[in-house]
Amino acid sequence: MTTISTNTPTAELQALDAAHHLHPFTHGNQLEQKGARVITRAEGVWLNDSDGNRILDAMAGLWCVNIGYGREELAEAAARQMRELPYYNTFFQTTHVPAIALAERMAQLAPGDLNHFFFAGSGSEANDTNLRMVRTYWDAKGQPERKTVISRWNGYHGSTVGSASLGGMKGMHAQGGLPIPDIAYIDQPNWWAEGGDMTPEEFGLERARQLEAKIEEIGPDKVAAFIAEPVQGAGGVIVAPDTYWPEIQRIVDKYGILLIADEVICGFGRTGNWFGSQTLNIRPDIMTVAKGLSSGYQPIGGSMVSGEVASVMRDVEFNHGYTYSGHPVACAVALENLRIMEEERIVETVRDDTGPYLQERFESLTDHPLVGEAKIVGMMGSLALTPHKESRAAFAADPGTIGYICRERCFANNLIMRHVADRMVISPPLVISRGEIDTLIDRAWQSLDEAQKRIEDEGLMKPAS
Numbered sequence: 001m002t003t004i005s006t007n008t009p010t011a012e013l014q015a016l017d018a019a020h021h022l023h024p025f026t027h028g029n030q031l032e033q034k035g036a037r038v039i040t041r042a043e044g045v046w047l048n049d050s051d052g053n054r055i056l057d058a059m060a061g062l063w064c065v066n067i068g069y070g071r072e073e074l075a076e077a078a079a080r081q082m083r084e085l086p087y088y089n090t091f092f093q094t095t096h097v098p099a100i101a102l103a104e105r106m107a108q109l110a111p112g113d114l115n116h117f118f119f120a121g122s123g124s125e126a127n128d129t130n131l132r133m134v135r136t137y138w139d140a141k142g143q144p145e146r147k148t149v150i151s152r153w154n155g156y157h158g159s160t161v162g163s164a165s166l167g168g169m170k171g172m173h174a175q176g177g178l179p180i181p182d183i184a185y186i187d188q189p190n191w192w193a194e195g196g197d198m199t200p201e202e203f204g205l206e207r208a209r210q211l212e213a214k215i216e217e218i219g220p221d222k223v224a225a226f227i228a229e230p231v232q233g234a235g236g237v238i239v240a241p242d243t244y245w246p247e248i249q250r251i252v253d254k255y256g257i258l259l260i261a262d263e264v265i266c267g268f269g270r271t272g273n274w275f276g277s278q279t280l281n282i283r284p285d286i287m288t289v290a291k292g293l294s295s296g297y298q299p300i301g302g303s304m305v306s307g308e309v310a311s312v313m314r315d316v317e318f319n320h321g322y323t324y325s326g327h328p329v330a331c332a333v334a335l336e337n338l339r340i341m342e343e344e345r346i347v348e349t350v351r352d353d354t355g356p357y358l359q360e361r362f363e364s365l366t367d368h369p370l371v372g373e374a375k376i377v378g379m380m381g382s383l384a385l386t387p388h389k390e391s392r393a394a395f396a397a398d399p400g401t402i403g404y405i406c407r408e409r410c411f412a413n414n415l416i417m418r419h420v421a422d423r424m425v426i427s428p429p430l431v432i433s434r435g436e437i438d439t440l441i442d443r444a445w446q447s448l449d450e451a452q453k454r455i456e457d458e459g460l461m462k463p464a465s
């Protein structure tokens with residue numbers, strides 16, 4: 001075995017990585033040519049790589065490091081728990097203190113009567129749980145034909161067979177025989193790209209009413225649930241028009257179908273409240289959580305379930321669970337994360353201070369010639385890149401070509417921003433300061449300038465016809 005460390009030369013690390021590591025969501029041969037970026041340390045909102053660069057992480061890892069990197073207290077909580085009880089399960093009528101405490105804490109934090117927690121190891125697992133749970137729920141209520149879950153094209157709910165089927169990512173469905181049966185899809189409320197001549201308000205209603213039409217098409221007594229992210233994350237930070245969510249809530253209420261809010265990104269302060277459902281004023285029956293629950297320090301997720309759903313589920317033995325459901329170390333770290341979030345008033349700061357400041361600065365990027373719209377809720381935002389603002393035109397180049405160029409310029413300027421096709425997205429750690437927000441916006445502007453120059457030089461500044 002080779003002994004490697006963060007002091008090993010970058011080229012050597014990259015060669016070993018290419019030789020033995022199959023990466024998620026990565027084209028392996030392209031990566032091998034370029035060499036993976038090796039991240040070695042992190043503190044606050046800053047990453048260090050093996051070449052000595054200091055990078056502003058405007059994505060909080062994968063939308064998860066809400067509390068920022070390098071919190072000693074979380075390391076201590078993990079070490080303490082590992083010494084006391086590193087593992088025990090929660091199957092077959094057993095439990096332990098960290099799982100009890102975290103379930104209780106979640107019941108206090110979650111809105112409405114969401115007061116029971118089913119533990120999973122990730123957001124994908126939690127959505128697999130939800131799929132089986134809503135069908136089991138209707139079964140137990142004597143309506144076994146209620147099986148179909150309605151979801152949205154370009155929604156993201158995870159990468160397992162069940163959760164990727166719930167998601168509406170066509171590129172994911174194309175691999176591995178997805179989706180599984182009895183999932184139906186409606187269109188996303190992406191006004192910029194799909195709104196045509198409608199006002200955002202008209203378009204929001206039109207897209208919400210697709211849910212009603214889909215329920216009628218399938219048969220109201222065959223629909224189990226509707227699942228959606230309050231704000232689509234991986235789909236490009238798509239913020240629905242204001243008319244959308246009230247109409248969705250009206251429709252799910254009218255037909256009595258369960259509403260699953262996938263809060264994996266929106267939860268834990270991301271939108272300026274503890275949960276996106278509070279920001280958007282919706283009343284889910286089930287909330288999926290993960291990511292910010294532990295700020296990414298431990299893999300943990302789960303489903304927050306209403307008293308009503310829980311009372312029905314308690315009448316059956318649910319033949320479902322994960323070895324790591326309620327993992328004590330993950331629970332202990334999540335609890336410590338939530339304690340710090342509360343003690344340091346991180347959610348309130350995002351809502352009242354740094355969130356509005358980021359919004360103002362981020363929206364100023366619409367002055368840039370490449371930027372058509374800037375959308376932001378709390379600390380998740382996106383920029384639509386366009387060759388022609390007035391017509392909201394897409395680029396003639398393949399979707400993602402321009403976004404990729406822009407992302408490369410961000411990397412070169414030590415800023416991590418992601419691109420989703422030709423939208424640029426941010427989701428920084430919630431502890432980002434005003435000064436760091438200024439740095440983020442300056443680097444983004446600089447990167448947009450460099451991208452524009454390259455796009456013009458390569459003759460790509462052309463609208464799709």
Ligand SMILES: *Cc1c(COP(=O)(O)O)cnc(C)c1O
Nearest residue numbers: 122123124156157158264265290
């Ligand atoms: C990331 C994400 C998931 C999947 O979570 P994993 O922990 O990666 O399995 C599910 N839903 C949403 C909205 C997400 O952003």
